[in-house]
Amino acid sequence: MPTSSPAPSPQRLIVKIGSALLVDPSGGVRREWLAGIAADIAARVAQGQQVAVVSSGAIALGARRLGLPKGGRASLEDAQAAAATGQIALSQVWAEVLGAHGLTAAQMLLTLDDLEDRRRYLNAAATLDRLLSLGVVPVINENDSVATAEIRFGDNDRLAARVGQAAGADQVVLLSDVEGLYDADPNTHPAARLIERVETIDATILSFAGAGSGSGMGSGGMRSKLQAAQIATAAGIALVIASGKRDNPLRDPGGTLFLPQRGASPRKAWLAGRLTVRGKVAIDAGALKALRAGSSLLAAGATSVEGRFARGDVVDIVSSDRPVARGLSEYDSDDAARILGTKTDAQAEILGYAPRSALVHRNYLVLL
Structure with a gap:
């Protein structure tokens, strides 16, 4: 596959941050790293871009505060309690690190139904559009405190892609604990090659996905990231899978760029991106x-x-x-x-x- 050229600078950007990047193994916030992300966001806003964040981490943060086993994922009830507790801490830290750069944060908690139901989807889209047009940075997460298996995204990769649709974004960046999409598992195949540019998500590309998150802290994996790429690119949105395991990762994300397909109408993009x-x-x-x-x-x-x-x-x-x-x-x-x-x-x-x-x-x- 051809090597990538830099993705064009987006006017409206969605950044997804996985739990393993935001929360350390003991369940605390990686505040210094998060401050670097906030600086990256502030720099992009200063360049005229509008940025929204899809942030994981509420369950991991809440589990530490409540002393719950298995990172708060031993049961649905534990996960919901951890999410309810951790979301306060997550929102507070985002407000602080963005506020240090003069940016206002807003919180949006969504369930699968909020974006699968057409009327509620349009309401969420209108809220996102207004916040972004005001220069606010929406911080979005799945509402895990009330979501059950039937109404859950289950991972924030696909949530980020659907938020990208609702927000009319140009690009979605999935920051995770992996460098991008490889043609084999780099943990077991040292010669595995990073795929820098994907024009079409075909059966070969899908075959490169393994299951599970590398850290064991989150709920996503490469499979969910490729599903997110399918949702985003079908709606005419570029998507990047990149590593966040360095300071200021938004300065030059690198990773794997999935090129947008010819965009469908908003209604048809919503239909194609539905998960139920x-x-x-x-x-x-x-x-x-x-x-x-x-x-x-x-x-x-x-x-x-x-x-x-x-x-x-x-x-x-x-x-x-x-x-x-x-x-x-x-x-x-x-x-x-x-x-x-x-x-x-x-x-x-x-x-x-x-x-x-x-x-x-x-x-x-x-x-x-």
Whole structure:
């Protein structure tokens, strides 16, 4: 793969910081390192950039204060208690280090539902936009004190990518305890090569992902970072995976640059980046060809329905058990199942009302 050229300077930047960078092994804040990050952010703001931070660390900080085992992750209840306790400390330290440079910090706590629900997503986007336009530095974290498995991102890499979408960012930088994406595990393969530039996230790139975080302190890993890169680049946002294990890492992040793809419309980018769907609709080869040509999904090309969903819910469109598109269903799951494989002129008699123009309209559908 070609070597990278420096990523263009973004107007609006999202910086994600992992727990292993912000919290030392004893559970204390790495304040000197954090002060360096604050200085980097202040320098970028002085250059006219707008910066938001997605900061991990609340659970690790809270676990130390509460004396909880396993870094506060022994149970869901421990993690929620640790998050509630640690978030206060996390917000305070960010306010202090940014305030030292004359910057105002703001706190935003989000759950998966806040960015999966379209109305709440737009509300979060409006808040982010206003804060950034005022020169404030939003500090964002998952609301782990209330989130359960069903409504969790589970890692801040994908949260950062979704925040990048909501904020209309140009670039997302994931600072972690790894240098970037390698073609093999550098811990076990000394000759592993750092991939500096990725134009397309294909099967080969995805095969380079290992599971788990290097420190054992956080919840992410290279797999979650590549998922974040898919979300960001599909929305026309560049993403960088870089090491934060040095002072002032934002001065020259280096690492691996994932180039943005041609940006979809805001609604379609939101659809493509969703992490949850209500159901699935399987399609035949003819329907797949039509979708790729830009058509809506018609009931005639659908072969089966899975899950329970209502009209307006998000569904995956699958071919050979692989998601190929995602969109808003025009029917609930029961009615969708009733008209599978039928032509439009036969659907009124089956449904008892005038059929809609499509099962999933192309205006509310995005290819994956």
